[in-house]
Amino acid sequence: MLDVFDLLDLEHPGLKAVKAAVRSGSHDRAKELLVEYYRTRGQPGWHSNKLEKRLFAFQDDATADEILARKFTVLRKTVQLERKIAWATDPFGSREWAWVLNRHCFFQTLAQEYQRTGDEKYAADFNEIATDWIISNPVPAECANNSAAWRTIEAGIRMFSSWPIAWHFFRNSPSFTVDARVLMLESFAEHADYLWKFPTACNWTLMESNGLLHVGALFPEFKDAPKWREAAIERLSREMAAQVYPDGAQFELTTSYHNLSLWNFLQPAALKRIAPSLDFPAEYYDGLKRMMQFNACIMRPDGNWPMINDSDLGKVSYWIVEPAVSLGADKLPETRALLEIERERDSVFFPYAGIFCMRTGDEPQDLYLMMDAGPFGARHQHEDKLNIEVCACGRALVVDPGRYSYHIGAPFRGSGAHNLILVDGMGQNRAATDPSRWVVKSPAPGNRWMSAAEFDYAEGIYDEGFGPRNDISLAHIRKVFFVKPEYWIVIDVLRGDGEYKFEQLWHFVPGKVAAGRGFARTDTPDAANLAVVRSDDAEVRIVEGEETPVLGFVSYEYNEREPAPTAVFTRTCAAPIAFETVLYPSPAGKIVVPEVRPLECTIGETEPRPGRISAISIRLPECEDIFVICHEQKMVGRVKRFLGFEFTGEAIWMRTDLKGGVVRTLRIGC
Numbered sequence: 001m002l003d004v005f006d007l008l009d010l011e012h013p014g015l016k017a018v019k020a021a022v023r024s025g026s027h028d029r030a031k032e033l034l035v036e037y038y039r040t041r042g043q044p045g046w047h048s049n050k051l052e053k054r055l056f057a058f059q060d061d062a063t064a065d066e067i068l069a070r071k072f073t074v075l076r077k078t079v080q081l082e083r084k085i086a087w088a089t090d091p092f093g094s095r096e097w098a099w100v101l102n103r104h105c106f107f108q109t110l111a112q113e114y115q116r117t118g119d120e121k122y123a124a125d126f127n128e129i130a131t132d133w134i135i136s137n138p139v140p141a142e143c144a145n146n147s148a149a150w151r152t153i154e155a156g157i158r159m160f161s162s163w164p165i166a167w168h169f170f171r172n173s174p175s176f177t178v179d180a181r182v183l184m185l186e187s188f189a190e191h192a193d194y195l196w197k198f199p200t201a202c203n204w205t206l207m208e209s210n211g212l213l214h215v216g217a218l219f220p221e222f223k224d225a226p227k228w229r230e231a232a233i234e235r236l237s238r239e240m241a242a243q244v245y246p247d248g249a250q251f252e253l254t255t256s257y258h259n260l261s262l263w264n265f266l267q268p269a270a271l272k273r274i275a276p277s278l279d280f281p282a283e284y285y286d287g288l289k290r291m292m293q294f295n296a297c298i299m300r301p302d303g304n305w306p307m308i309n310d311s312d313l314g315k316v317s318y319w320i321v322e323p324a325v326s327l328g329a330d331k332l333p334e335t336r337a338l339l340e341i342e343r344e345r346d347s348v349f350f351p352y353a354g355i356f357c358m359r360t361g362d363e364p365q366d367l368y369l370m371m372d373a374g375p376f377g378a379r380h381q382h383e384d385k386l387n388i389e390v391c392a393c394g395r396a397l398v399v400d401p402g403r404y405s406y407h408i409g410a411p412f413r414g415s416g417a418h419n420l421i422l423v424d425g426m427g428q429n430r431a432a433t434d435p436s437r438w439v440v441k442s443p444a445p446g447n448r449w450m451s452a453a454e455f456d457y458a459e460g461i462y463d464e465g466f467g468p469r470n471d472i473s474l475a476h477i478r479k480v481f482f483v484k485p486e487y488w489i490v491i492d493v494l495r496g497d498g499e500y501k502f503e504q505l506w507h508f509v510p511g512k513v514a515a516g517r518g519f520a521r522t523d524t525p526d527a528a529n530l531a532v533v534r535s536d537d538a539e540v541r542i543v544e545g546e547e548t549p550v551l552g553f554v555s556y557e558y559n560e561r562e563p564a565p566t567a568v569f570t571r572t573c574a575a576p577i578a579f580e581t582v583l584y585p586s587p588a589g590k591i592v593v594p595e596v597r598p599l600e601c602t603i604g605e606t607e608p609r610p611g612r613i614s615a616i617s618i619r620l621p622e623c624e625d626i627f628v629i630c631h632e633q634k635m636v637g638r639v640k641r642f643l644g645f646e647f648t649g650e651a652i653w654m655r656t657d658l659k660g661g662v663v664r665t666l667r668i669g670c
C-alpha cells in the first residue's frame with residue numbers, strides 16, 4: 001500500500017499545514033492534520049446529509065445490533081460469522097453471498113443507527129470492520145474478478161455507496177480513528193486506481209465508472225483525481241451511446257438491470273450538485289431521458305416494472321425517483337427534469353427492444369399487456385421471446401416468474417417459466433445461437449405494430465429453433481389484438497411440418513385457479529380475475545409448486561419464491577396450426593368466462609387449411625364478437641366469407657348484438 005502523502009497533491013488548497021508536517025518529518029502529526037482537514041472541509045462530502053439506506057443496502061437485511069454480533073443476513077440468508085470476518089466465506093455454495101457481503105452495504109446500516117442513536121459502539125464497530133477488511137484484502141496487482149473482495153463490480157459499488165456514505169456519516173465520531181481514516185483514504189485511492197485500470201463491460205462497467213467518478217469527485221486532493229474523473233465520464237458517456245438503444249432500453253433488455261444501469265448513469269449526473277465542475281455532454285442527458293421514458297412506458301399500472309429476463313419486481317418510484325430526490329437530484333436542473341418524465345402515450349412499441357406495451361390509461365385499474373419480442377439481449381437473458389404479462393382491474397394476473405437465484409435459477413430462465421409454447425416439451429434456445437445477433441443495430445426484425453384509439457395490434461416471431469440443438473425448426477408467430485378497453489385475443493401460429501405436442505403455458509399470480517377443457521381462470525372473489533379461453537378444447541392441467549421439473553412458482557425477490565398456479569394447455573396435432581386464445585379480465589366480484597368457438601370461414605368456395613386463417617366467435621353475456629385474421633399474405637386480398645358476411649383484408653373484428661346486428665367493426669389492412 002502506498003503512503004497517503006505520496007498519493008495526495010499537497011499543493012491542494014487547505015493542505016498547507018499537512019504539507020509542512022510531512023516536510024518536517026512529523027508523520028503522525030501530518031496524519032492528524034490530514035484527518036482534521038477531511039473532518040472539517042465540508043464539500044464535497046456526500047450528496048446529502050440525509051442517509052439514503054436504499055442505495056444497495058436492500059441486499060443486506062441485518063440490523064445494526066446483529067452486525068455487532070456478526071450475524072449477517074445477506075440476500076435473505078442469515079449466517080453467524082466469527083468476530084474476525086472471513087471475507088471469502090461461501091456458506092451456500094454460491095459465491096453471490098460473499099460478493100454481496102464485500103459490498104459492505106451494512107456500513108450504511110451501522111451509519112444509520114449511529115446517526116439515529118449517537119451510540120459510539122456502532123462507529124467503533126465500523127472502525128474495526130473497515131480496518132480489518134483493508135488489511136485482510138490488499139488490492140491485487142491484476143484484475144481479480146474471481147475473488148470475493150475485489151471483483152470490479154464490488155469495488156465500484158463500495159466507492160459510490162457504502163464507503164463514502166460511511167466516511168461522511170462517521171466523520172465526527174471519536175471512535176473512527178486517525179489510523180483507520182488514513183487506511184481508508186489510501187484504500188479509496190487504491191480502489192480508484194484499480195477501477196481505472198480494469199474496466200469490464202455491460203452494467204458492470206457502469207458501476208465501476210460510477211465508483212471511479214465518486215472517488216475522483218469526492219477526493220479532489222488526490223493527484224490522480226482529474227484522471228479518474230475524466231476517465232469515468234468518458235466511459236459513462238461511451239457506454240450510454242453503446243448500451244442504450246434509441247428507444248431508451250438498456251441493451252441487456254432486463255428491466256431490473258435497465259434500472260440498475262439507469263441508477264449508475266443518474267447518480268454520477270447528480271454528483272454535479274456537490275462537484276459542480278463535472279461536465280456531461282448533452283447526449284448523456286438525452287440518454288438518461290430516453291431510459292426514464294422507457295420506464296414510464298413499460299411500467300405496469302401498479303407502478304412495478306414487468307420482470308423481463310433476470311428481474312425481480314420493483315418500482316421505478318422506489319428504486320430510482322425517491323433515492324435520486326434524497327440525493328438532491330431534484331435540486332439540479334438537468335436531473336430534476338428527468339425525474340418528472342411522464343409517458344407521452346398509452347400504448348407503445350419499442351422497436352429496438354422489441355417490446356410491445358398495450359394499455360388503456362394511467363390508473364391502477366387500467367388494462368395492461370406487455371409482449372416481449374425482442375433480441376436475446378447482452379446478458380441476463382431468459383428463453384422468453386413472445387412472453388406476455390397481463391395486468392387488469394387493479395392487479396397483475398399473468399406474469400413472468402422472475403429471476404429467483406443465479407445459483408439455482410436455470411428453471412426460471414427456460415421457456416417453461418414463461419407464457420409461451422413448448423414443442424414436444426422443448427423450449428426456445430437462443431443461448432446456442434450466434435451472440436452477434438443478441439444485440440441489434442437496427443430495429444429488431446419480424447415485429448409489427450399498429451396502435452389506434454379502438455385497438456392495438458402486435459405481432460412477433462420466434463424462428464430460431466426449439467430444443468437443445470435447436471433442431472425443431474418450427475416458427476412461432478404470436479399476434480395480439482387488443483379490443484380496447486376490454487380484452488385481448490392472442491393468436492399463436494406454429495409454422496412448419498410434422499406432428500408435435502404443443503403446450504401453451506400461462507403463469508398466473510399466486511391464488512386459486514379454476515380450469516376445464518379449453519379454459520383456465522383465476523378464482524379470487526374479492527379481486528380482479530382473468531379468464532384464459534381457447535377456441536379448441538385443449539386439455540388443461542394446473543401445475544403449482546412442482547419440483548421435478550420445476551414449474552408453478554413466482555419469485556418477486558432474489559432467493560425467494562412461492563408456489564403459483566401455471567395453466568398448461570396441451571394439444572397434439574400437425575403443424576401448421578393456429579391456436580386462438582382470449583384473455584378476458586373482469587373486475588372484482590364479477591367473473592366473465594367468454595365462450596370461444598371456431599367459426600366456419602371460407603375463401604372463395606373452399607375452407608382454408610389449418611394455420612392459414614383464424615376465425616373465432618367470442619360469446620359474451622350481452623353480445624357476440626367475431627374475429628378473423630389471415631396468416632398468409634396471399635389470403636389478405638381474397639374474399640373471406642363467414643356467417644353471411646364477407647371481407648377482404650388482413651383482419652376484421654366485429655361486435656354483434658344478440659339479434660345479430662353489427663354494432664362495432666375494427667379492421668386491419670382492409
Ligand SMILES: [Zn+2]
Nearest residue numbers: 309382384400
Ligand atoms: Zn423470465
